[in-house]
Amino acid sequence: MCVLLFNTELKLFVCVLYFAKSVELTGVKEEQAVAVTTPISSRDLWGLLVQRHPRLSLLQDQVVLAVRQQYVAIGDQSVTLGDGDEVAVVPPLSGG
Amino acid sequence: MDQSEERKDIFKLSRDWLSVQEVVDAVNSPTCGAVSLFIGTTREDQVDGRKVIGLEYEAYELMAQSEFRKLCGDLRARWPSVTHVCIHHRLGWVEVGQASVVMAISSPHRHDGQQAIQHAVTQLKATLPVWKKEVYDTKDSSWKQNVECPWSSHSQLAALSEREKSN
Numbered sequence: 276m277c278v279l280l281f282n283t284e285l286k287l288f289v290c291v292l293y294f295a296k297s298v299e300l301t302g303v304k305e306e307q308a309v310a311v312t313t314p315i316s317s318r319d320l321w322g323l324l325v326q327r328h329p330r331l332s333l334l335q336d337q338v339v340l341a342v343r344q345q346y347v348a349i350g351d352q353s354v355t356l357g358d359g360d361e362v363a364v365v366p367p368l369s370g371g
Numbered sequence: 372m373d374q375s376e377e378r379k380d381i382f383k384l385s386r387d388w389l390s391v392q393e394v395v396d397a398v399n400s401p402t403c404g405a406v407s408l409f410i411g412t413t414r415e416d417q418v419d420g421r422k423v424i425g426l427e428y429e430a431y432e433l434m435a436q437s438e439f440r441k442l443c444g445d446l447r448a449r450w451p452s453v454t455h456v457c458i459h460h461r462l463g464w465v466e467v468g469q470a471s472v473v474m475a476i477s478s479p480h481r482h483d484g485q486q487a488i489q490h491a492v493t494q495l496k497a498t499l500p501v502w503k504k505e506v507y508d509t510k511d512s513s514w515k516q517n518v519e520c521p522w523s524s525h526s527q528l529a530a531l532s533e534r535e536k537s538n
Binding site for chain 2: 292294295296336337338339341344348361363365366367368369370371
């Protein structure tokens, strides 16, 4: 008999990109191999990044994330991450 | 409308100065009687006694491509007669007076093109992952926030004052 045990929370590694003000706050543009769990709420994902770079908290309320190039607001929504996924910190836009 | 003409959506991020003619040529079509154009230029603003000498642009390039495609999809859903769309956007240093963005839309008749270009400018400012930093003659700088962006501080303030009005 084969018993399958599913971990409801997986640990994996994503790549995090920083832009604009968040580069100035963290001192980095890109981080490889950032450990995350999945699924994770966007609030917890943000919290994880603030833990790595406390000065990011200055962006509180004026930031969203992008996961696999889709905007995700910081809140309760659950985000599913895959190994090697691209996550970005997105301060308020000012294109054009 | 010639159904065999493939509709084009062209997006370019450039560290070089932008050519308006290149953008116009990209959307030109014998089926189109109108090319609607928008050129965003860097303004010499005065902020708290400091003068803007230029803008520094950066972008999440991969995502700018996908957001551009969504923008075009939205335009074409609203104005099906829109034929070609071309947007060129600067990256890097843009001096006062230079073009930061050039957008052109071709359409058989002018009404749809004119409507579409206005909407495109608003949507670009609301959704394209591009950021600009104002650089002043005092050598300091500040990151700008588009009012169109839902997570800008202006949006927060607007939402807050709306809530306060209804209380």
